[in-house]
Amino acid sequence: MVGLGMIFDDTYRPFFEQVHRQPIFDRRYGAVEVPLTAVASRTGSRAERYRESLRGVVSPFESYAGQDAVAQLMTSGVDFACVATPDDRHFEAAKTVLAAGGHLLLEKPSVLSLAELDELVALAKQNNVLAKVVYHKLLDPDHKRLRTFYADGRLRHVNNGYCSLLEPKSISGGQFAEWINGRNPGTYVAVHYIKLIDFTFGGRLKTVTASGQRGQVGPSDGTTWDSCQLRLIYEYDSGREAAFDIHTSWVTPDNFPGYVEQEVQFRFDNGVWNGHSRKRGVECTIEGETPHKTKITINNHYSAPFLEPWGERCQRGYGVEVIERFAREVALVEFGGPAGERGARLAAARDLHYDDLSADRQTVAAVQALEAILDHAAHGRPDGVVRVNDSRGGLVLYHPGSNEPEILYAPSV
Numbered sequence: 117m118v119g120l121g122m123i124f125d126d127t128y129r130p131f132f133e134q135v136h137r138q139p140i141f142d143r144r145y146g147a148v149e150v151p152l153t154a155v156a157s158r159t160g161s162r163a164e165r166y167r168e169s170l171r172g173v174v175s176p177f178e179s180y181a182g183q184d185a186v187a188q189l190m191t192s193g194v195d196f197a198c199v200a201t202p203d204d205r206h207f208e209a210a211k212t213v214l215a216a217g218g219h220l221l222l223e224k225p226s227v228l229s230l231a232e233l234d235e236l237v238a239l240a241k242q243n244n245v246l247a248k249v250v251y252h253k254l255l256d257p258d259h260k261r262l263r264t265f266y267a268d269g270r271l272r273h274v275n276n277g278y279c280s281l282l283e284p285k286s287i288s289g290g291q292f293a294e295w296i297n298g299r300n301p302g303t304y305v306a307v308h309y310i311k312l313i314d315f316t317f318g319g320r321l322k323t324v325t326a327s328g329q330r331g332q333v334g335p336s337d338g339t340t341w342d343s344c345q346l347r348l349i350y351e352y353d354s355g356r357e358a359a360f361d362i363h364t365s366w367v368t369p370d371n372f373p374g375y376v377e378q379e380v381q382f383r384f385d386n387g388v389w390n391g392h393s394r395k396r397g398v399e400c401t402i403e404g405e406t407p408h409k410t411k412i413t414i415n416n417h418y419s420a421p422f423l424e425p426w427g428e429r430c431q432r433g434y435g436v437e438v439i440e441r442f443a444r445e446v447a448l449v450e451f452g453g454p455a456g457e458r459g460a461r462l463a464a465a466r467d468l469h470y471d472d473l474s475a476d477r478q479t480v481a482a483v484q485a486l487e488a489i490l491d492h493a494a495h496g497r498p499d500g501v502v503r504v505n506d507s508r509g510g511l512v513l514y515h516p517g518s519n520e521p522e523i524l525y526a527p528s529v
Contacts, residue, residue, distance in 0.1 A: 118157075125396075127439060129170070133170070156189040157179070186209045190212060190213060190216035196442075203224075210247070214245060219347060221251045221442045225303055226479075237473050244462060247474075249471055251308060251469070254315060258396075272385045276382075277381060278360075279379070281305045281365075283376050284368050284370045297339075300340075302341070304366075307479060320504075321504045322350060324485035326490060327499075340482070342365060343365035366516070375412075378393035379391065398414050400414055417433055
């Protein structure tokens with residue numbers, strides 16, 4: 117495990133606790149143990165706290181800290197590594213894992229540029245390993261139902277969409293305060309919806325625009341963004357287009373009842389899909405607890421602790437399921453049949469476009485475009501527009517009144 121922050125605590129920790137109690141099983145490969153054997157972090161202090169709190173709950177693990185922690189981790193005999201560091205530290209850790217011949221599971225956004233993506237995909241192919249990225253919202257039951265309707269033709273041709281994810285100030289000012297300098301909430305969370313749109317509806321990304329606001333988590337003339345508004349234009353095989361607006365913020369008041377407020381709306385030729393995290397049907401008030409210690413509107417589908425009817429305590433949800441699914445893909449590649457057929461099993465796992473790094477091109481293109489547009493805006497050049505696969509290159513940034521575009525990525529996206 118590389119990175120031991122909030123994401124580890126919410127999803128990876130309960131996954132490793134679960135497989136410590138019971139191995140994963142499939143007829144094709146039998147029972148497979150998945151012990152947590154090593155962790156890498158910057159200082160090691162959090163790892164020591166986890167070592168005490170998880171004693172007997174997960175396997176004993178080695179802890180590596182410092183600049184070469186990931187390299188040390190990969191020499192300890194691990195089969196796969198999960199990277200859950202801040203997004204601008206993903207690339208180097210992922211590169212180290214793949215170069216050492218390990219399978220890789222990478223938190224979203226996978227990387228911040230197509231050049232980095234190209235390098236990681238090439239490394240995975242060269243070393244015959246899996247390189248996957250976590251988009252847990254694709255496993256949200258609501259989003260799976262949406263995709264089912266669209267794939268079955270019951271909802272026909274998406275015309276436009278709106279997605280919003282608003283996080284409280286405690287996220288930017290507390291949990292993530294150490295790493296958000298120079299960052300924006302769009303890259304951090306809009307990427308979930310970029311992937312949802314890209315995977316669910318297909319199509320070709322054509323245009324990216326963005327704007328944002330500053331002044332609360334950083335100076336009003338700085339490079340740290342409070343919120344941002346991203347617009348993507350897609351074209352489909354019919355020649356028709358669709359526009360998607362994705363709004364994100366991490367400066368919502370801490371006492372807002374939704375805590376993390378999530379909303380989507382997609383309009384089709386023959387219908388409308390509305391989804392809202394606060395309207396799933398559960399609201400809870402506990403005197404002295406809500407809305408801070410316990411949230412008023414609870415997402416019981418993501419990752420939540422439960423007391424089962426038979427007395428067992430567990431933590432489950434789609435945030436944990438996506439990690440288990442990756443472990444099962446690795447187990448199938450390595451143990452799902454004769455060694456001579458491993459290549460075919462590896463190819464089949466790579467063909468899973470919901471999580472394979474090679475299928476992340478348009479999502480990373482949107483992220484890279486967003487980062488570039490906001491960076492130029494922070495330095496006095498707002499209103500940039502990125503065209504995808506135009507006559508000058510794969511990602512080309514244009515500014516009003518300028519005849520000299522910037523080529524962000526020359527090859528075709």
